[in-house]
Structure formats: C-alpha cells, structure tokens
Amino acid sequence: IKHVVKSTHTDETTRLAIRLGELLKPGAVITLEGDLGAGKTTFTKGLAKGLGIRKNVNSPTFTIMKEYRDGRIPLYHMDVYRMEDSGEDLGFDEYFEGDGVTVVEWASMIEEQLPKERLDIRIHRLGDDEREIILIPLGEDYIVLCEELVTG
Numbered sequence: 509i510k511h512v513v514k515s516t517h518t519d520e521t522t523r524l525a526i527r528l529g530e531l532l533k534p535g536a537v538i539t540l541e542g543d544l545g546a547g548k549t550t551f552t553k554g555l556a557k558g559l560g561i562r563k564n565v566n567s568p569t570f571t572i573m574k575e576y577r578d579g580r581i582p583l584y585h586m587d588v589y590r591m592e593d594s595g596e597d598l599g600f601d602e603y604f605e606g607d608g609v610t611v612v613e614w615a616s617m618i619e620e621q622l623p624k625e626r627l628d629i630r631i632h633r634l635g636d637d638e639r640e641i642i643l644i645p646l647g648e649d650y651i652v653l654c655e656e657l658v659t660g
C-alpha cells in the first residue's frame with residue numbers, strides 16, 4: 509500500500525504534516541527520505557505543530573537527536589545523515605519503543621535498526637514549489653492512520 513499526495517506549496521506540506529501530528533499516537537515512528545531541500549524538516553516542523561509543540565523545530569544534523577517535550581506527546585527528531593548502518597546498537601530502540609513520536613530524517617542510514625511497523629514518507633522535488641509526498645504505511649496501525657490522513 510502506498511499513498512501519493514501532491515503538494516504545490518510549502519504551506520500545503522505543512523498542513524498535511526500538522527494533520528498527521530494531530531493523529532499520531534505515542535510510540536509512533538515516522539521516517540523521512542528525500543534529497544536536501546525536499547522538505548523533510550518542513551514536514552517535521554508541521555508535524556511538531558500538530559503535536560502541540562510550540563518550540564521551533566530545526567534540523568538536528570549536528571546533534572543527531574533533539575527532544576521536544578512541550579506538546580501532547582514528546583517528539584524525538586533524529587537526523588542520521590552522518591551515520592552509517594554499522595549494525596551496532598546505538599540505543600535507538602529506547603526511542604522507538606518509548607512513549608514519544610520518533611521522526612527520523614535519512615532513515616535509510618539506519619535501516620536495520622528501524623522497527624518493522626512504521627510510516628515511511630518519501631518526498632520528491634518536482635519543481636520549485638511542487639512536491640510529491642509518498643506515504644508508505646508498514647503495519648495495520650499505520651495503514652489505518654494513512655487512510656484517515658488522506659481521506660479526512
């Protein structure tokens with residue numbers, strides 16, 4: 509199953525992400541893939557807003573993980589761009605299995621450590637303002653979540 513959603517403006521991507529943030533439950537894991545400038549951080553900012561986080565969310569490239577606790581559910585924002593999947597246990601499970609929502613940018617870098625049930629999001633840049641957002645739900649909970657997201 510996959511859903512393809514077109515976005516023609518930054519705000520449209522933000523709106524979709526806010527709605528997703530509103531629907532997410534504790535323990536959710538979201539991965540974001542896309543080239544630099546595709547909109548991964550833009551999407552995460554919207555998602556954070558949907559979780560009720562007021563703090564500004566920016567890319568955690570240099571810190572790998574940033575934690576936001578002022579929303580409805582904690583948000584763990586990871587950017588693993590600089591990591592290699594050595595298979596070494598780096599303690600990600602603690603976040604994936606925790607009560608927060610984990611968003612992983614460049615998740616393919618740690619493919620082997622990701623939980624099987626999750627929502628994979630791929631963003632393709634089609635033009636200056638045009639994006640194709642592909643939602644790939646893995647597991648029943650995420651299939652239901654995506655149905656709600658795209659139909660609601």
Ligand code: ADP
Pocket residue numbers: 515516517518519520521542543544545546547548549550551567636637638639
């Ligand atoms: P990434 O984290 O993937 O490197 P960013 O979210 O930091 O990307 O940057 C995406 C840039 O593209 C932002 O400047 C954003 O305003 C712009 N942009 C233009 N159109 C869109 C769109 N439809 N959806 C998302 N971002 C868009």
Ligand code: MG
Pocket residue numbers: 548549567613
């Ligand atoms: Mg980014």
